[in-house]
Amino acid sequence: MSIQIKEVTSKKELKTFVRFATKLYEDNPYFCPPLEFDELNTFNPKKNPTLELCEYICYLAYKDGQVVGRIAGIINRTANEKWQQKRLRFGWFDFINDKSVSRALLETVQAWGKSKGMTEMNGPVGFTDFDHQGLLIRGYDYNSPMASLYNAPYYPEHFEAFGLKKEIDWIEFRVIIPNAVPERLDRVARIVLDRYKLKIEKIKSQKELVTRFPNYEYLDVIDEAYQPLYNYQPLTKKQKKYYSDMYFPLINYDFITLVTNEQGELVGVAVGMPDISPALRKSKGKLFPFGWYHILKALKAKKMKAFDLLLIAVRPDYQNKGVNSLFFYDQTKYFIQYGIEYSETTAILETNSKNQANWEHFETIQHKQRRAYIKPIE
Helix, strand or coil: CCCEEEECCCHHHHHHHHHHHHHHCCCCCCCCCCCHHHHHHHCCCCCCHHHHCEEEEEEEEEECCEEEEEEEEEEEHHHHHHHCCCEEEEEEEEECCCHHHHHHHHHHHHHHHHHCCCCEEEECCCCCCCCCCCEEEECCCCCCCCCCCCCCCCHHHHHHHCCCEEEEEEEEEEEECCCCCCHHHHHHHHHHHHHCCCEEECCCCHHHHHHHCCCCHHHHHHHHHHCCCCCCCCCCHHHHHHHHHHHHHHCCHHHEEEEECCCCCEEEEEEEEECCHHHHHHHCCCCCCCHHHHHHHHHCCCCCCEEEEEEEEECHHHCCCCCHHHHHHHHHHHHHHCCCCEEEECCEECCCHHHHHHHCCCEEEEEEEEEEEEEECC
């Protein structure tokens, strides 16, 4: 039977769209379901200010009356202007192992992008860098943390069959936690603190964070540091509020490290959180009836095996001065206190040698690889 592609136009269809991957991977032990309400909010213009900057469309694929795939097409006008491109992004791209399904979805979203004047298609990426991005091409038998995209091993073959080619790769590390702060790291951190008159600041709550930095200065540092990175789109003030309100209430503030200079200016930020993927699997990404309990328990745990390093950012004028060492100097003692055995990094661009150098003081396993693809629109 032929494949039918239908645009998502109702709330019911959007829920089907959001839930498709969780259903597709319900028997996969490595997939981490996203929080359903977060996904729905991502596509809600009343909630997500990024949608003010983007055009987007969502499609579902049907075969024999069953949903067999999904895809989102995105045009981020701000990013295209920054990078001087006419780029159609695609993301939320999942499908059964049937090339007629993946091809139909890609052809449909490509046609939409062409009708909007776009000249190339790029994915899998999201609206911004804060969404999941990068097709998993190695490391399928490792746990997928909440912040990472997961896909089955058959996906790359489908991408290549459509003519999509590599544009850039990301790599990920598993960092083994030592039983003490490494001596060399301790020495380097103390030198950096003294030489540049820096201070490590610890915040105990979101209320204290907002009081100390009322203008989202911590997101300003991230924004400045990430400007040169692949596909990055500068954040608006509305976006900074949105991301701050979304993520920072969930954080255990032991795992936030802020670095300030003599003038009290914020020059570095590192944020991480416990691995809550087991709780999300138990709840299937839903808060009710009992998902909230499992998730809250994981977030508030005093002992944990695995940890997710979400982001590290240093203001450009303080880069290449060893400031990154301060994050690990501060965090390692908490890793030990909480009994953490290993930490998972988020995806690091293969060209980002500065970020890769962060782990030189630790034993690591480079276990995953992701890819962004590109194709001219014909």
